[in-house]
């Protein structure tokens with residue numbers, strides 16, 4: 136399982152499922168290609184951690200968009216205000232409106248060669264599919280409990296594993 140809106144822009148690499156968990160690895164694709172700009176908005180603080188550049192998310196809203204190099208389409212990959220498990224619970228008070236985030240956005244650049252096109256892999260983890268069915272969630276496909284995003288620079292090949300590693304519940 137992956138979020139419905141991502142399905143048209145994904146190629147499944149790996150799927151693993153048992154009664155407790157479901158994990159899906161995908162690569163983002165658009166226009167038959169997999170080269171994207173990475174647009175970051177909100178509470179992102181890029182920091183060096185174990186030799187990898189990672190994004191650190193605080194309480195502030197954070198948005199990760201992939202922008203297709205060929206057609207310019209913006210794919211909303213992750214938004215802390217509307218994606219993930221907690222945001223799918225019907226009783227949850229919406230603390231922020233999930234509209235456009237005002238304020239500046241930045242296009243991420245490769246830390247090695249400073250170019251800005253990447254292939255993007257995303258891993259979604261969902262817990263206990265049976266339990267999720269009973270909870271009457273707003274959108275089950277978007278109720279992932281954990282998301283990982285890794286990047287690979289299209290120019291120099293630098294891999295940035297766990298660019299994002301975030302628990303949503």
Ligand SMILES: [Zn+2]
Pocket residue numbers: 165166203204205206207208
């Ligand atoms: Zn495209």
Ligand SMILES: [Zn+2]
Pocket residue numbers: 245246247248249250288289290291292293
């Ligand atoms: Zn590079």
